[in-house]
Amino acid sequence: MTLPTEPIGSIPRPSNLQTALAEHAEGRLAEAELRTLQERATADTLTRLEQLGCPVLVDGEQAKPSFATYPLTGLTTLDPNGAVIPFADGHTRQLPCLTSGPFRYQVRAETYVRDALRHTDRPVKQAVIAPSALSLLYPGEPIEGYSREEFLRDLADEAETDIRGCLEAGAHSVQLDFTEGRMSLKLDPSGGVLDDFIALNNEVLGRFSDQERARIGVHTCPGGDHDSTHSLDVDYAELLPRLFQLKAGNFYLQLASEPDPERVLEIIAGQLRPDIRVFVGVTDPISATTETPEEVRDRVLLAARYIPVDQLGTCDDCGFSPFADDTSTSRDLAFAKIEARVLGTALASTALGL
Template sequence: MTIPTESIGSIPRPRELQEALAAHAEGRLAEAELRTLQEKAVAETLARLEELGCVVVVDGDQAKPSTITYPLDGLTSLDPKGMVISFADGHTRQLPRLTAGPFSYQVRAETYLREASRRTARPVKQSVVAPSALSLLYPSEPIDGYSREAFLRDLVDEAEADIRGCLDAGAHCVQLDFTEGRLALKLDPSGGVLDDFIALNNEVLGRFSEAERARLGVHTDPGADMDSTHSLDVDYAGLLPKLFQLKVGSFYLQLAGEPDPERVLPIVADQLRPGIRVFVGVTDPISATVETPEEVRDRILFAARYIPVEQLGSCDDAGFSPWADDTSTSRDLAFAKIEARVRGTALAAAALGL
């Protein structure tokens, strides 16, 4: 037995790709040329992760516009002026707003998975957007001829197909990105929005067998965009008991950047049940300081006081660049942190006699 360690998903794009994305958006670069550069970035990302000793790899979301909006690329029934997400440093992200139905994914995550899988022999993990995030696309005022109820039915079907496509394509694990979980408590401290999110996600997850759910996971963080968060000021204790109601086999928890992890871990321990694994965050993507392998080791050993080692794993707190235009973290810094996580996890396993 050892301690598994996995990346969350996004890794900063190479500068060449960043420049190409800007040129494509301005109409100065053809789609085929952009696709070639994205494929090159995927290959380079996988090769770097293999060199660092990652047993399970990710494509780094090199071809995604963002971890939230990838299914929308090409959908015409959208108004760009939707919900605004505010971050602690003052910057914002704005989701689009749906203007007509029916709703359907234009891009499925399995397309990224298949591209990555043909470039590596190692197990590939695929992240997908949680349906709860896409539920925010529906406006406060009803869409004529397309009710919210009809939208949610379509959304559940589409989210199931997105996940199932990845499982069928051989994903080692399919991870739902649920950054909106903690944010929900900021938007609605009563917990009603969070309850709706949990119920919606479980409606999708409940369509999978127990064996399939063992290959599903959920990741939560308080945001990690442009080195800032959107909900770190929200008490983790309000989220965690409800998070663990989700019908998945793995939970990926932001912890390295948490102000008081010693308070959080007993809450996690109270939510443990047989058959699940908890991956604790041991590197902080929004910090410019590279953790040492020894710091990573000590964080894992501390978590092992509360989580049985057979149910313990390690991860980064979040993806390093969930939006394609985020240049706040360098590619080299991200890989240095990943290397520290891999090496530090091995040190922790040795210290535990594994």
């Protein structure tokens, strides 16, 4: 027996897929040709993860434009000039904003689950965007004939359907990406925005049974894009107590890149409840250095001093390429870090007598 270990989600796309994405965006590549390359990249990702001995696989988000915007693909009621997310190195990402309702997902994550399961019989995890992130699509000025309250009701229904569809399609687990949680404390240090995010996510999570929530988790990190973050400077201590109010069975927490991980572990220990598992990040996707299995082992053993082993697991801090155009981390480096996580978790399990 070893401690459970899972990837977070995205893995850098192969170079031929990166080229194809650019050509498709310029109108020089047909949709069918792009889909063929995405399917090949998905199959290759799953195969390589199997070869590394990963007990739980992901499709690497090879067919997603980004971890956040996949439900919007093809939606015509959008203005590109929405919320701007600034990163520490000076670059930004910008979300679109909604121009009219009703809001409906155009792509559901269950399609990625079904596509992945055609290529493997191993457990497959699926990441979905948290409804709190998509709540940022509603503009500051009310949309005529479509209030914010109506939008949030529609959004909660769509998010529930997205999660439920993944579970019913056979996903081993479903992970809500909640990177906006820590960022919200930069926008509103009082925590009011974060409280609204937690309430919306809990509105959705509360619709699932205890058995279903045991397969549902929440991931948080300070963002990761072009080797930069958007909220690493925000004190984790301000987020964690509210984060653990979420009605999820699993929590995937960035930890390897924290300047003081032991302080964070002390906070986590104070928030534990019996019905959850905490997956701690043991590899840093932003770092260009590959962790050794021994380094990973030692990070796990430190975490085991604060988290009971029957509630402990490991993960990567973040996805390696949450936006499809991010080439700052190579595909081979991502797989090397994943291998270190798998091997290091096994070493820690042995050291813990599991």
